[in-house]
Amino acid sequence: MASETHMPVPVCLIENTPARGLVVRPEALQVLSKITQPVVVVAITGLYRTGKSYLMNRLAGQRRGFSLGSTVQSHTKGIWMWCVPHPCRPGHTLVLLDTEGLGDVEKGDTRNDTWIFVxxxxxxxxxxxxxxxTIDQLAMDQLHYVVKLTDHVKLKAAPKESEDELDDSEKFVLFFPTFIWAVRDFTLQLEVDGKEISEDEYLEEALKLKAGSSRETQCYNQTRECIRQFFPDRKCFVFDQPACKKDLVRLEDLRDDEINPxxxxxxxxxCSHVWEKSxxxxxxxxHIITGNLLGKLATTYVETIRSGVVPCLESAVLALAEIANAAxxxxxxxLYQDLMAQRAKLPTESVQELLELHSQCEQEALELFMAQAFKDGICHFQADLISQVEKVKAKFCKDNEQASHDKCKAALRDLSQDMEKRISDGVYNVSGGYQLFKGDQQALVEKYWxxxxxxxxxxxxxxxxxxxRKTLAESILNTDCSLTEKDRELKSEQEQHERAEQERAVQRQKEAGERQKLQDQLRSWEEHALQLRKKLENCxxxxxxxxxxMIRHKSKEEAVLLKDGFCDKAIHLRMVTSRLEQEYGSTxxxxxxxxxxMVSVLLGLVFVIFRFRTPRFF
Known part of the structure; x- marks a missing residue:
């Protein structure tokens, strides 16, 4: 079970070395592959030696885990991962990512800093x-990686179709996380113009733009504009210094009473906010990402970066959809196979009984598929599901018939033992033997039923x-001395008539079973089409x-810009919002x-599959 995932210590998820560059570590992927629960992924970034690891250890509910270090050297290299049971969301796993400190002067080559951030x-x-x-210009300058996002991420694989189409960056918000700015060793008073403000208001004050068009003003505004655009859902926390300077080197060893209250x-x-709100x-x-899918996503992005190509968000989702839908x-x-094996007591009394059981198990399997599947490419995978379930159902039908056949043969073998002895003893080879034989056989049939x-x-x-027993019956009929030739002819005709009627009854039963199977197949297709429609409508x-x-965020930002006197920027954002609104209507x-x-495509695919498998139905 995913909830039993045990990681006593973090592991490296993405290694960053001068020789190999960025590499996803297989041991981390193995951990993620076992997590089938939804994941809440909380990552921390920032300059090296700023205490990131301490906060992540606290989020894990531990004092130790991610390496803190005690010198001016950067300890964390690449991206490290710690998976723990979520403290507030049952059935979820909390995945903590501690990242390599940005701006490490010892690295010399800092090209991977941006990729780590991305x-x-x-x-x-x-x-x-x-x-x-404090959140001042220096702090903003240190966050310059956010400005480079438009150069290192793209939304679509295809280029813009027209000049009116929105830039990719306008929709990054669909893919980007919520944002928390944690300000450490904060010594100022939270107030503006003598009025006390909240931590969030402090962040918004720091993100306010400057009026003017000079190069200096543009540089000042650039990072702030990117944060406002890419992270509309943002929050701020400020922290006092945790302890006196001499104790900071052993922060993880300090008792609670030794830490600043x-x-x-x-x-x-x-921690409460992150646990409850993330x-x-x-x-x-x-589409909710599980641990397994998170590993696939990390692999996709890193392989793209290593190939020298800018990661494409929509392509990554499509690749993920392929994996998720196949799984x-x-x-x-x-699940269908297991449920049928558990519930089917073979042989069933009728075809209908087995088909009703099949319908229940298929419904549960279909619900599982719909809960896990992505809408992208879903039709082909659902058609594959229908085909595979139909094969399993056909095997159960065959096994059901075989079980019935074996049981009936065994029953007739047991019931006919007395008659077999009478036949071998010549009991029926006498005058009146045919009538005696027919009576015994009728009694056997009645016991059988x-x-x-x-x-x-x-x-x-x-x-x-x-x-x-046809030949045996004819032989006994011919040797019965008590019957006239005319009696024999009548009995023979009656025998043939009975056999023909029995054959017709068997054929009618077989045809009825085939009709039931066809009706069940049509019912199944209708249910699949209905569930697909519900899934797609929900998506x-x-x-x-x-x-x-996204429109609400843009409108809110537009109002702020107007209030602050940035009319040109507000007008531009109004145009963006208008195009989004038009896009919403057409979408x-x-x-x-x-x-x-899509529903028609599914039914078409299914028709083609079954047209060649069972042509007599069409």
Whole structure:
């Protein structure tokens, strides 16, 4: 179980070395592959030696774990990961990512700093930026990596189709995490113009833009504009110094009573917020990421970066969808197979009984598939699910018939033992023997029908049994001295008529079973089409909600800009918002058509699969 994932210490998720560059570590992927729960991914970034690891250890509920170090050297290299049970969300795993300190002067080559920052953003659902002192221009300059995001991430693989199309950066918010600025060793009073302000208000004050068009003003505004644009959901926490300077080198060993009480309270408040408010990691459309998928996502991004290509967000989601949908098919088929094996008591009394059981198990398997599947490429995978489930169902039907056949054969073998002895003793080779034989055989048939649990082949096996005695019956009929030639002819005709009627009854039963199977298949397809429609409608609603949220963020930012007197920037944002609103309207109508097309595609794929497998049904 994912909840039993035990990591006593963190492991390196993405290694960063001068010789190999960025590499995903297989031992970390192995840990993530076992986590099938949704993950809440909290990552921290910032300059090296600013105490990032201490906060992450506290979020893990531990004093030790991520390396703190005690010198001016950077300890954390690459991105390190610690997976722990989520303290506030049952059924979720908290994944903590501690990143290599930015701006380490010992590295010499700092090209990977930006990629570490980009990966931290793309993998997390909450991003913590850790800095010291105050949020001043120096702190903003140290966060210059955010300005480079537009050069290192793209939304779509295809270039813009027209000049009116929005820049990729306008929609980065769909993929980006919530943002927390943690200010360490904060010594100022939280007030503006003599009025006390909150930590969040302090951050917003620091993010205010300067008026003017000079190069200096543009540099001042650039990082602030990026933060406001990319991270509309943001929060701030300030922390006093945790202890006196001489004790900082052994911070993780200090008892609670040796740590600054104010700092302890601030850390508790910070941890409570992160635990309670940090959302699960998702990708656009509301698809929740599990630990296994997080590992796949990290691998996709790192391999893209290593190949020299800028990571494409939509391509990464498509690659993830391929993996998730294939896994969803496999799990759903396994669930169906397990449920049928647990619940099916073979042989069943009728085909209908087995089909009803199949319907229940298929429904549960379909629900599992829909819960895990991404809408991207879902039709082909759902068609594959239908095909695989149908194969398993066909095997259960075959096994059901075989179980019934074997049980009925065994029953007739036991019931006919007395008659077999009479035949071998010549009891029926006398005058009146045919009538005696027919009476004994009728009594055997009546006992046979009284036996319970014979299953779907009861008629067919009995017909085989009676057919196997055809020659014997004719021989006894011919040797019965008490019958005239005319009697023999009448008995023979009656015998043939009975056998023909029995054969017709068996054929009618077989055809009825085939009709039931066809009706069940059609029912199954209708249910699959209905569930696909519900899934796509749900995904589209989430997509539209995300779009509306993006519009609300833009409108809110526009109002702030107008209030602060930045009319030109507000007008530009109004144009962006208008295009988003137009896009929202066209998207809503387009999605309805798209859903109908996807349902038709599914039914078309299924028809092709079964047209060649069972042509007599069509």
């Amino acid at each position: 990966l931290t953003i793309l993998l997390s659902s909450t991003l913590i930026y850790n800095s010291r002192g 104010e700092f302890r309270q601030q850390v508790e408040k910070f 959302p699960p990691k998702t990708v656009p459309g509301g 969803a098919v496999k799990e759903a088929v396994t 009284e036996l319970p649990g014979k299953g779907v082949k009861a008629d067919a096996v009995l017909q085989e049994f009676l057919q196997s 589209c609603e989430k997509q539209l909600e995300e779009h509306q949220e 809503r109508s387009r999605l309805t058509t798209w859903i109908n097309i």
